Amino acid sequence: MPELRSSDPEQLLLGLESRRLLIVSGKGGxxxxxxxALLGAxxxxRGRKVLVATTGHDDRLAxxxxxxxxxxxxxxxxPNLDIQRLVPATCVEEYGTLVTKSQRLSHMVFGNKAVRRLLRAIPxxxxxxxxGKVWHEAVRARSYDTIVFDGPASGHLRLVLGVPQAILATVADGPLTREATAMRDSLQDPSVCAAVLVGLPEPWPLTELGELATALRREIGMGAGTLVVNKLWPLLPDLGPHTLPPEASxxxxxxxxxxxxxxxxxRGREQREVVSAWLDGRTSLDEQLVTVPWWPWGLDQLSDIRALLAMIQAGGDAADAKP
Incomplete structure (x- = not known):
């Protein structure tokens, strides 16, 4: 059975905790x-003040x-852990406050229903x-040591991260382009920002994972700090009839x-073969790789997240744990 070249979880966290903004993305599902959630916890x-922010419409993260x-x-x-849903209308109003230096004026303008309808029409x-919201809190205001942004799916992420460059290419110099320049520079600075890209141990999701890492590097100038292979099934011994007494078998x-x-x-052996073949096919692997074991008991509360996190840090899998 080929060995997966996984990074040491402790060294991985040591590298990620120095970044101010971590953007988590991958194919839907x-x-x-x-x-x-695992990163935030x-x-x-480790003593970092962390915000985990998402645009998701449900409360699973909470x-x-x-x-x-x-x-x-x-x-x-x-302790040290906050959560938040990012709502576009609220983020626009907060950005207006930064520009106008007045929360009251920003609310009068951007809180107006007619203005909101107009702004929704701007691509x-x-x-x-x-x-801009997560960048401002992470880089300029430094409200937290690290912000973990549960970002959009792969294709949408490329559009989101490409917006600053699109503004610089189409908008005249002014406050908006200055903001876009600062965002772009932060996204391209590996000491400030990193992408954490997630995939499953299956051929097509892994292919998309590699393509996304390459696209972010080429289109945005942003490196993927970590590639995460999620839901890796355990390796179990082959239990043939000869392993039990005849009356039991x-x-x-x-x-x-x-x-x-x-x-x-x-299934666990097949998945490891798929991941190993995918790794062998990559011309370079500048990112760190970490695997998250299959967790069959549900992740419905913080104790579940902490149990799974402990398993990852110990290098075990679901075969070694109890709910």
């Missing part, structure tokens, strides 16, 4: 929010980190406002149990 446990629901203002859910403004219930265990083990 690969577990971006889970990885964002891990960095907060539940995973010990909260009840997400709001458009930061809420503390654990890319919502994306720019959200990116002849029992239909026991036979069914052995079949399930062997199927899980086979």
């Amino acid at each position: 690969v577990g971006r929010t889970t990885v964002a 891990a960095l907060a446990s 539940w995973m980190l010990g909260g009840e629901q997400l709001t458009d203002t930061p809420v503390e859910v654990a 890319g403004l919502d994306d720019f406002a959200i990116l 002849a029992n239909p219930a026991v036979a069914n149990m052995l079949a399930v265990v062997n199927e899980i083990g086979e």
Whole structure:
């Protein structure tokens, strides 16, 4: 069985905690929010003041980190750990406050229903406002040591991160271009910002993961700090009939149990072969690679996140843990 060239989790966290902004992305359904929650909990446990922010419409992130629901203002859910939902209209109004230096004036203008309808018709403004919000809090205001942004899916992320460059190419010099320049420079500075890209141990998601890392480097000038392979099934020993006494192996219930265990083990071996082949096919792997084990018990509260995090840091998998 080929060995996966995974990074040491402790060294990985040591590198990520020095960045001010971590942007988590990947194909839909690969577990971006889970990885964002794991990162937030891990960095907060190391004494970093962390905000985990998302544009998601449900409250899964809140539940995973010990909260009840997400709001458009930061809420503390654990020591050193805040969560927030990023709402475009709110982000636009907050950006207006930064520009006009007046919260009252910004609310009068950007809180107006007619103005909001007009602004929604401007392509890319919502994306720019959200990116500007997390960038401002992370880099300029430094409200937190690290902001973990549970970002949009792969294709949309490229559009979001490309908005500053699009503004610089099309808008006359002024306050907006100065903001865009500062954002672009931060995205391209590996000491400030890094992408954490998530995929599954399957051929197509891994292909998209590699393509996204390459696209961010070429189009945005941004490196992916970490590639995360999520939901890696465990390696289990092959339990043939010879491993049990004849009377036990002849029992239909026991036979069914052995079949399930062997199927899980086979799936784990197949996944590792897929990931290893994908790694061998990459011409270079500048990013760090980390695997997240399959977790069959659900991630519904902070204790679940901490248990999974402990498993990752110990280098184990679901076969070594109990819920």
